[in-house]
Every structure is written in structure tokens, then in C-alpha cells.
Amino acid sequence: MQDQPTPAEIIGAVSAFVKAQALPELTPHAQFQMRVAANALELAKRDLDLSPAEDAAELERLTALLGRTGSLLDLNTELSRRIAAGEADLSTPGLAEHLWATTLAKLAVDQPNYSGYRAALAERAGKEA
Amino acid sequence: MVSDIAHIVDPDDFEPALGALAPKLGADGRSIAGLQRLSGGASQEIWRFDLVRDGGTEPLILRRAPGGARVSETAVGLEVEARLIEAADAAGVPVPPVRYVLAHEDGVGHGFVMGLVPGETLGGRIVKSPDFAAARPMLARGCGEALARIHTIDPAAFPNLKRSNPSDLVDQWETTFRASGWPRPVFELAFRWLHDNCPPPPAHPKLVHGDFRNGNLMIGPDGLRAVLDWELAHVGDPMEDLGWICVNSWRFGAADKPVGGFGEREDLWAGYEAAGGVPVDRAAANWWEVYGAMRWGVMCSGMANGFRSVDPSVERAVIARRTSESEVDLMRLLASGAR
Numbered sequence: 352m353q354d355q356p357t358p359a360e361i362i363g364a365v366s367a368f369v370k371a372q373a374l375p376e377l378t379p380h381a382q383f384q385m386r387v388a389a390n391a392l393e394l395a396k397r398d399l400d401l402s403p404a405e406d407a408a409e410l411e412r413l414t415a416l417l418g419r420t421g422s423l424l425d426l427n428t429e430l431s432r433r434i435a436a437g438e439a440d441l442s443t444p445g446l447a448e449h450l451w452a453t454t455l456a457k458l459a460v461d462q463p464n465y466s467g468y469r470a471a472l473a474e475r476a477g478k479e480a
Numbered sequence: 481m482v483s484d485i486a487h488i489v490d491p492d493d494f495e496p497a498l499g500a501l502a503p504k505l506g507a508d509g510r511s512i513a514g515l516q517r518l519s520g521g522a523s524q525e526i527w528r529f530d531l532v533r534d535g536g537t538e539p540l541i542l543r544r545a546p547g548g549a550r551v552s553e554t555a556v557g558l559e560v561e562a563r564l565i566e567a568a569d570a571a572g573v574p575v576p577p578v579r580y581v582l583a584h585e586d587g588v589g590h591g592f593v594m595g596l597v598p599g600e601t602l603g604g605r606i607v608k609s610p611d612f613a614a615a616r617p618m619l620a621r622g623c624g625e626a627l628a629r630i631h632t633i634d635p636a637a638f639p640n641l642k643r644s645n646p647s648d649l650v651d652q653w654e655t656t657f658r659a660s661g662w663p664r665p666v667f668e669l670a671f672r673w674l675h676d677n678c679p680p681p682p683a684h685p686k687l688v689h690g691d692f693r694n695g696n697l698m699i700g701p702d703g704l705r706a707v708l709d710w711e712l713a714h715v716g717d718p719m720e721d722l723g724w725i726c727v728n729s730w731r732f733g734a735a736d737k738p739v740g741g742f743g744e745r746e747d748l749w750a751g752y753e754a755a756g757g758v759p760v761d762r763a764a765a766n767w768w769e770v771y772g773a774m775r776w777g778v779m780c781s782g783m784a785n786g787f788r789s790v791d792p793s794v795e796r797a798v799i800a801r802r803t804s805e806s807e808v809d810l811m812r813l814l815a816s817g818a819r
Contacts, residue, residue, distance in 0.1 A: 388794050394801060427663040434668035441669070447815050450666055454811050457804040466735035467728045467808045474816060 359399035366392035397460045405456040412449045451475070494548060497587040498529070505580050505593055508534040524555075524711065528596065539596040540579060548589020555711035556641060562592040564687075564710045567637060573629045574706050576698075599700040601708065603732035606699050607741035615703045620743025622704040623697070624751025627721050630707070631686040631757060635715040638687065642714040645681040649716075650674045650771065657778045660785060666807040670774045673814055679717060679764045686718040693730040694740030719761055722748065723768025728809045729776050770813050777806025
């Protein structure tokens, strides 16, 4: 067992340092590049924070959907094969819901401010209301 | 061997050669000043400089192949791009005036010099800034009109541009996607849908801009001032250009304005038809929007392999992680009927 703080906590501290303290010291061009880098660190932190639970949920859904076990890579490869072959589509029970859950989980890590993601969340909240 | 070092010229040190062209860039051109790199990626460099003339200076833009020489495999080539801009100008499309196409003996590399059209190209500013509040409601129609004029350019004048049918293009991107070796069930769904709903080869193929979107348009408070970045032009279905500008990635946060984050599809189509474009095939335009979301997604996903091989830059890593943006766009287009 490694000691504390966790990698996610360390990355969070580095990106906060970059934005609050390092950025103002830089030239405009370097500021732009450094902001991109700090955003990348925050993405990595979100991945470390969110992926364990989301990956487990995705694996569970895929196992149920495909009726077989395997790694995430195996099962996503098999689902891809079935869709490409026309053996599964949006009318397959559970498929649309699985793809929505998986896609929204990716966006929560990759680009939580992306307009298409915000719109999808709002549209789905509207449907449930 | 040591003496050879003195003869090694920095590939970017083309300023003296460009300066020698001053008389060709303007009748009373004397010299150039203030050469600075603006931006440019893998396929192009963009520089601005001032042409010093009798009684004043004139700002000009140089588009140049990287290092003066490297030519992208997908782009049409800068000499062809210059000819396309001249043809667009003749067709009534707002474009920057081409001033001079570089010749080999000029020693500046491949490229051309054009006039500077003042305005804004940053998509985020165009969809949000109060400076463009009056322009935004007219922009979709203006884009439709410009596209109709682009599509009047005679493809026969450009025999070397790629000719592609919709189904060929889907196959091509599918091959690129499969080569990435990473499973993406949402892309599989998109490819199935694109195959199943593919429009037939266009009855009258047109010269298509290929990258007509917010970000490649020079916008002023008065509206569309210039159509830029002609390097992906080809000959094909004119509906492609009407779909691409609606892809959510080019709405820069304003997802409720389908045309570039500033306008409505109905205004784009009305402008297109009023300016002489063929009647808009709504279903085909929608198909091209789905195609566009897939195309951008495959381009982003390819960045992961590039990051691990040729270019381990932060920028490339971050773009690779934007692939999921296209996945949520495709889900909204295909699985919720949202447009």
C-alpha cells in the first residue's frame, strides 16, 4: 500500500499551483500553453477520481447485455462487432441506455463543460421530469 | 566540415527573400517590415507583415507550407488553394484578395501572399462577444449565400481535386477508424446508420469547400467578410458543406444555435436557395451533419496514436480526449432525435 496523499490529490495540487501561482509569471504564449497543460492535469485527476466506479458499472452492464464475461476491452470489442454486424442496434433491450450511461461517464471525465454534454444532461433530466 | 555550418540557413529565415519580392507585391512596394508568425498547424504556416509602400504601409498575409516545403497528403496544395480563392472571388464569394503566388525561384518556399481582411475568426468570440450581436442573426443566411456561390465554381477547372461519393467517404473514414484499433460502440452505430442512410452519388457534383465552419470564417460586426482555409476543397455532394457547419463542435458552446453557434438551419437553407443553390435536400443535409460529427470524432481519436508515436505533445493528448464529444453528439443525433 502506497502512502498518502493519493496521485489524484497530488495532481490536483499541481494544477491548482500552476493556475494560481505559475501562470501570472509567464509570457502570454507560455500562459496559453500552460493553461492547456493544467486543464490536462485536471482531466487526469477526474479520470483517477471517477473511473474506478464508472468502469465497474460499465463492466456490469456489458456482462448483462452480452451474456458473457471478459475485460472491458474484450466486451467493448464484442459489442462493437455485434453492432457492425447488425446483430445489435438501438432497439436491442438495454443497448441505448448502456451507450448513454457510458458516453455520459466519458464526458464527465473528458469535457464536463462541453455544450453537447450539458444539452444531453438537460434533455435527459427533462424526459425524467 | 566546420565551415559548412556557416552555409546552413534556418528554414524560417526567408525574410530577405520575401523582402526582395516587395515590388511584385505592390506596384510601389519598397520593402517589408514586421514579419511575424501568427499561427498554423501541421499543414500550413500563417505569417503577417507590412508592405512598405510610398507614403505608407499595407498589412499582408503569407500562407506558406511548413518550413517552406512540407506538403500535407490531404490538403490540395497552396498553389491550388490560391487558384481556388481567385475562382471564389470571381464567383462573388467574399475572400481575401490573392496578391502573389510564390514561384520556386523566389526562394520563399511554397505559398502565396494575400490581403489582410480585418475581423474575427475565433469561434468562441463570434458566438458570444457583444461586438457581433448585430451580425449573428444575419450570419446563417450570409453563409448560405456564400455556399451557393462557392458551388457555382466550375469543378472542371480543378481536375486534380479529389472526386468522392458519399459512400466512398464513409468507407474511407471507417478504414481510418478501424486502423486505430480501439473499440467504440457509438462509432459503430454511426457507421451502420451512415451506410444504411447514405445518399446516392450526387447527380451534379459541385466544388465543395470541405471545411466551411465557424473558425474558418472572417467575421466583422457587419457580417461575413471572408471565407478562409480552402485546403480541404474537393468535388462532391454540395449538401456536405451545409451539414458540416452545423456539427456541434463548431457551435463553440452555443448548442441551441445549430449553424455555427450563431444561427438557424432554416436561414442557412433560405440564403442558399435564394442565392441560386440547388433546392436543399433536408435529409441529405442531416446525413452530412451526422457524417461530420463522425469525421471530426475519427480525426480526434487518431490523435491518440499520433501522441504515442510522432508527437507526444499535451495538445495532441487533449484533442484525443475530445473524441467523446463526438460520441455524445452522435448519441444525440441518432438515439434521441435531437437536432
